[in-house]
Amino acid sequence: MTSNTNTLERERGILIVLSGPSGVGKGTVCAALRNCSPDIVYSVSATTRAPRQGEVEGVNYFFKTREQFQQLIDTDEVLEWAEYVGNYYGTPRRFVEDTLRAGQDVILEIEVQGALKVKQKFPEGVFIFLLPPSLDELQNRIVTRGTETDEVIRSRMSVAVDEIRLMEHYDYAIINDRVETACSKIQSILAAEHCKKDRMYPKVIQWIGEVN
Ligand SMILES: Nc1ncnc2c1ncn2[C@@H]1O[C@H](COP(=O)(O)OP(=O)(O)OP(=O)(O)O)[C@@H](O)[C@H]1O
């Protein structure tokens, strides 16, 4: 019997897409998840939105002009992009593809139009929709964050209702009442996804081949 560890093909990582309306807590839950599960790789998006106080280039976003963003679209460097409340947002393609190929799980924290485009390209991804406990609490969270003008808050709240209507396209829905609870539910989903027989099968078949 030979050792099979060197002959195993590296399994692709899982693409996790976390969406939900603005202010629901995607960023907060994602940060908690990365803290508990440091192996999950966060995809940093590109945007034309101006940096908020404390946001760092390459950590929170790659900040672009409209012309620079258009160039990313024209050269097919974004896996998906969307216009959201007056700004462009998009996921750099190469980083996501390379990281998945290297066997690491990648998380995208993106709005719904973009998530649905990703679903067409990566139907095998895991699509998770984060819900607020109520619309009042959603508004309260955006207001309390203190990063948006009243006008932008109104626009984001109006888009939020349309986004929630699209949650049926996702694999899972989680109410973000407590950050720790939401985070541990995502961890359970990922653990289950890693155990799916379709992911295990090629590896196990290779073992069986090795021992015969
Ligand atoms: N479970 C929670 N309970 C109470 N407050 C929360 C919870 N989750 C997040 N928050 C707070 O709600 C506000 C919005 O959270 P966050 O910025 O993570 O939302 P988001 O969905 O990433 O928003 P956006 O899409 O606008 O970037 C923050 O002030 C955050 O501290």
Ligand SMILES: Nc1nc2c(ncn2[C@@H]2O[C@H](COP(=O)(O)O)[C@@H](O)[C@H]2O)c(=O)[nH]1
């Ligand atoms: N379609 C995409 N949406 C993205 C991406 N990166 C972030 N987002 C989403 O945009 C809104 C607004 O974000 P904010 O930082 O201005 O509050 C929010 O829903 C983000 O999740 C992306 O690459 N593609």
